[in-house]
Amino acid sequence: MKKITIAIDGFSSTGKSTIAKQLAKKLNYVYVDTGAMYRAVALFALNNGFISEKGVDIVKLIEKLPTIDLSFKRNETSGNADMYLNGENVEKEIRTLRVSNVVSTVAAISEVRKKLVEQQQIMGAEKGVVMDGRDIGTVVFPDAELKLFMTASAEKRAFRRYKELLDGGESVVFEDVLKNVQNRDHIDSTREDSPLLQAPDAIEFDNSDMGLEEQFERIYNFALRIIEA
Numbered sequence: 001m002k003k004i005t006i007a008i009d010g011f012s013s014t015g016k017s018t019i020a021k022q023l024a025k026k027l028n029y030v031y032v033d034t035g036a037m038y039r040a041v042a043l044f045a046l047n048n049g050f051i052s053e054k055g056v057d058i059v060k061l062i063e064k065l066p067t068i069d070l071s072f073k074r075n076e077t078s079g080n081a082d083m084y085l086n087g088e089n090v091e092k093e094i095r096t097l098r099v100s101n102v103v104s105t106v107a108a109i110s111e112v113r114k115k116l117v118e119q120q121q122i123m124g125a126e127k128g129v130v131m132d133g134r135d136i137g138t139v140v141f142p143d144a145e146l147k148l149f150m151t152a153s154a155e156k157r158a159f160r161r162y163k164e165l166l167d168g169g170e171s172v173v174f175e176d177v178l179k180n181v182q183n184r185d186h187i188d189s190t191r192e193d194s195p196l197l198q199a200p201d202a203i204e205f206d207n208s209d210m211g212l213e214e215q216f217e218r219i220y221n222f223a224l225r226i227i228e229a
């Protein structure tokens with residue numbers, strides 16, 4: 001069967017990764033969560049003291065970029081791929097609000113993007129990949145056969161993230177999560193390098209009022225139509 005590239009972009013907490021994971025599993029494709037890679041770089045910057053109230057020490061972070069090794073390894077318990085930063089499993093830490101609060105600023109740095117985009121292009125070179133992020137259909141794989149652009153209201157998205165954080169044991173206030181979602185939307189869509197944009201050939205998918213099953217069925221059918229064409 002023909003293998004294709006599936007690019008899923010959109011605002012934060014639109015459920016991109018849930019759909020992407022399901023799709024990859026069903027099609028027996030590789031799933032790449034590119035947001036996890038930006039989160040891991042943000043964690044590296046935090047842990048090395050490159051982020052203060054004054055902002056990110058861009059010069060120091062760029063200087064240390066070659067020492068950052070990012071990889072995904074399968075977690076036998078969850079069946080998903082965990083993010084590793086320089087050999088250490090950081091899957092849980094990268095999802096905390098501490099990282100979410102700074103990741104968009106780190107992801108706006110061109111040198112960071114260049115390094116991660118190159119790695120993502122290598123990971124998807126053989127096709128048979130479902131990649132989710134912000135610039136997959138526009139920059140990483142502009143020739144992807146299937147491009148989706150996921151949207152949902154900021155409140156719905158913040159509520160989903162809030163529940164995830166609570167379930168993960170973090171004590172958070174809904175308003176803080178909403179502020180973080182709105183702030184990241186703003187930074188991600190207005191940054192100079194590869195802003196979050198809907199590719200002209202992407203299918204827009206508003207899932208504010210759609211259950212997971214219905215979303216999956218529709219998207220899986222889009223994919224099948226292309227694969228079987």
Ligand code: DC
Pocket residue numbers: 012013034035036038039103104107108132133134135136184188
């Ligand atoms: O998908 P996420 O919320 O885990 O992404 C974390 C941050 O990384 C998000 O604020 C924007 C950035 N990002 C990006 O700029 N480009 C990508 N391809 C993926 C994520």
